[in-house]
Amino acid sequence: MVVESDIFKVMHQRRSIRKFTSKNISKEDFEKILKAGFRAPFAAQLCSLVYTSDKEKMKEIKGIGIYPTTKILMFFLVDLDRMEKIMKLRGHEYNTDDMMTLWLGIQDVTLVIENVILAADALGMGSVLLGVAPQRADILSEVFNIPKRVFPVVGLCLGYPDPNEETEIRPRYPLKHSAFEDSYRELDEAELKECMKEMDEGYITQGYYIKNKAKIPLPEGQKDDIDYDKYSWSEHISRKMIKWPGKREPLIDIIRRHGFRIE
Numbered sequence: 001m002v003v004e005s006d007i008f009k010v011m012h013q014r015r016s017i018r019k020f021t022s023k024n025i026s027k028e029d030f031e032k033i034l035k036a037g038f039r040a041p042f043a044a045q046l047c048s049l050v051y052t053s054d055k056e057k058m059k060e061i062k063g064i065g066i067y068p069t070t071k072i073l074m075f076f077l078v079d080l081d082r083m084e085k086i087m088k089l090r091g092h093e094y095n096t097d098d099m100m101t102l103w104l105g106i107q108d109v110t111l112v113i114e115n116v117i118l119a120a121d122a123l124g125m126g127s128v129l130l131g132v133a134p135q136r137a138d139i140l141s142e143v144f145n146i147p148k149r150v151f152p153v154v155g156l157c158l159g160y161p162d163p164n165e166e167t168e169i170r171p172r173y174p175l176k177h178s179a180f181e182d183s184y185r186e187l188d189e190a191e192l193k194e195c196m197k198e199m200d201e202g203y204i205t206q207g208y209y210i211k212n213k214a215k216i217p218l219p220e221g222q223k224d225d226i227d228y229d230k231y232s233w234s235e236h237i238s239r240k241m242i243k244w245p246g247k248r249e250p251l252i253d254i255i256r257r258h259g260f261r262i263e
């Protein structure tokens, strides 16, 4: 029986793990994790997942950033196909707004994922999410035989953390700037700077970007005068946001190609 303090300990000690040992995950433990995952609340049980421990299969999935020591690779899916088929069996025709159902599906999926992550941590494992999965829906559909109207939301690399790999608890915005009682509050400049300071100083202290040489180059023609001693989370996330548009196929086109009718 897990007691409350254990749950909090797991939540507060969790951090993304990107390097795993050679220890295999037992079938029993993996099933335990999956069962805990699907105990999450649901709007309409629109979450399915595919997984593999086959290294060859993992290699086929290019461009997602799968960590090479991953023991089990999972992809969490919004599954409208199963829902529609159940509706048909009940004599109903699906005619709802696909955008709304996709949204519900993402809500369902997200809750399952967090349960899976915490359950894995509670069993001494670690994980890291892979956010590029939606952009790679074509290859994922091919490799895992995913039909139309089933769409990947995110991937997860799972395994036992390599003890030789340093991992740190990453900072978060101050709670008072994220949780508002009674009324949403737009942050003023000083408060925004407090958010940035908390994150940036935390990441710089941990040396995250310099260690990983993870600086994102600025678009062509823009002068980059931020060195690693100043390059931190708020700059990094901003560069991610400016880098993406135009460089990738719009997600809406990919979602439509996978059978969703979104106007």
Ligand SMILES: Cc1cc2nc3c(=O)[nH]c(=O)nc-3n(C[C@H](O)[C@H](O)[C@H](O)COP(=O)(O)O)c2cc1C
Binding pocket: 014, 015, 016, 017, 018, 064, 065, 128, 129, 130, 131, 132, 154, 168, 169, 170
């Ligand atoms: C939706 C989502 C997608 C993510 N995608 C990636 C990814 O592709 N590669 C990666 O190394 N980390 C990825 N992460 C992990 C985040 O970088 C990480 O959670 C964040 O930096 C906070 O660190 P922590 O998880 O150690 O607290 C992702 C996290 C989320 C929530």
